[in-house]
Amino acid sequence: MSEAAPTLLGRLGGWFSPSASAEIAAAESAALRSDRFRLEREGEWKRLEAIVGRIERGRLRGISDEDLLALPALYRTAVSSLAVARETSLDAETLLWLEDLTRRAWFIVYGPRAGLGDWLVRFFGGGWGESVRALKQDILIALALMVAGTIVGWLLVASDPDWYFALMPGGMADARVPGASRAVLLGTLFGQQDQHGLAVFAAALFSNNAQVAILAFALGFAFGLPSALLLIQNTTMLGALLWLYHGQGLTLEIIGWLSVHGTTELYAILLAGAAGLHIGRAMAFPGEASVLDAAAAAGRRSAQVMVGVVLMLIVAGLLEGFARQLIDNTPGRLVVGGFMLVFWTTYFFVWRGRGKAA
Template identity: 50%
Template sequence: MTKAEAGSASKLTDEEILAIPVLYRSTLSALSVARETSLDLGLVEYLETLSARAYFFVYGSRATLQDRLTSFFRNDWPNAVRGLWRETLISTALMLLGAAVAAWLVLHEPEWFYAFVPGELAGGRDPAASTEALRSTLDGSDGNGGLSVFAAFLFTHNAQVAILAFALGFALCLPTGMLILYNGATLGAFVALFASRGLGVEVGGWLLIHGVTELFAVILAGAAGFRIGWAVAFPGQKRRLDAAVEAGRTAAIVMGGVVVMLFFAGLLEGFGRQLVVHTGLRYGVAAFTALVWAAYFYFPRREARLGR
């Protein structure tokens, strides 16, 4: 072990590498005997330390951090997302349903807006605001940074929904479904308010420049929650706990990627929308990000070969 730790496994001969598992098992046997019969605590501590060093060599991963990250982004994350395609469709449908219902209600009765959008989230951008006031918040001409405060609040809100949708999935999918519906309703009510003043195209560009990434992250978090909840509710031939653990592995990989998506969404929200003020360019950025995520997750790719 001293020789291996001084450099790398490449310094060991073939005979030494083959001998390590045998010596490891012998050391464990010696440790067991020493604990039962020896009065020398130093010997016991030495064997425990040696066993621990050997354990990480025998069973530990040989992959470097760079290898793990490369494998995660190249294979693990996209494969996990593709494996949740049914749950992703359900999560998308629920968000669209919530947005459509809320938008319809607000367009027919503006007072419904207050039922879907909290006052601190609206920040005065509600049915009582004038059309010019709403327009000024989209182009930043109001002198208060436009909707920057609202955008930060909305990003935090969506991040919280994503985490809760995943974390509460074990409760038979019900809390996850309600959260996705509510998130869609909040978005739909907000868009409907601007659309009722003839600002639907402008607010769409304002939202989608970062919303494509941000909302897709929320949808994937909901899909991960649904996968766990479905495994708990319908484990099939497996034990309920085993089914939940297996589903949790896939869901955890997806959620690891969701964190990355929310990070990029934050960059787009903080910089992209402030630098890109033309509505057409905002839609162009939104379309580009949508194409990038679609290609990354769903376009066919060649699997990486071992040793290359």
């Protein structure tokens, strides 16, 4: 506003009533305060805009260390100015420009800084393992539940073989039933790679375990109780199957048959169950945080673990589809299963890498 404007308005004020003159004076004062407010801060706004523009165009080398260090403070100043500007008579065009500037600056200061490739490097480079280690206590609880479920399944069918049909899913009902001879059971483990029955059984087993893994995590928000029950229920089936083959002296053979993909698949179920328990435990015992905040923090850690669980289930499916077809002897199967067990344990709990959990 020009210097003559207040004088002219002052002269015009003499032609109106006292109340009209007061309104004109108030308008003059507000305009002056608005101009002064903008002029006092416009330099910092333009400096922020220049820094943000260079970063958006990828010209980081052209930004001085001083500007980079000043960026957070300039952003906070712009946000504060925007809050004040909305309560004053700052012109609409400048207000819109300031809103756009603070929005762009927010993405520079607080927004994601890495693309998919960088995220994958951090995830496989240690971030996944770090999230798994954060669930160590829940993993021990889940492991205890799975061991208990296996024992319960064994004891149930040992006391009454009819329990076997209650525990085993319908899709797995074939020659593997109580009373089957050793020859029949042995025939289900070896020399049937190209037969349809084995593929159906393997597919049913994989589908059941994948559903359990996903549900064990998803139901963790019910304070972890459904997750715990799912872990027990699923491993009772494992206990029943081990009991059946043990009765015919084929314990090592069934363990080898299962281990090809089972060490990966059961590990995935273990982690999924631990992720669900972690969320449930955080909700039941939030500590000083609110229940929602505790659940949100636990959910972020558990979600990263579940991304890895999905990948583990894919690996298990590949092992089941190819390794089992190529390896038709117990020692070879035990080697593959044992290697995968050592690999996952080392990756999660021994090798630290350089990644950070999201």
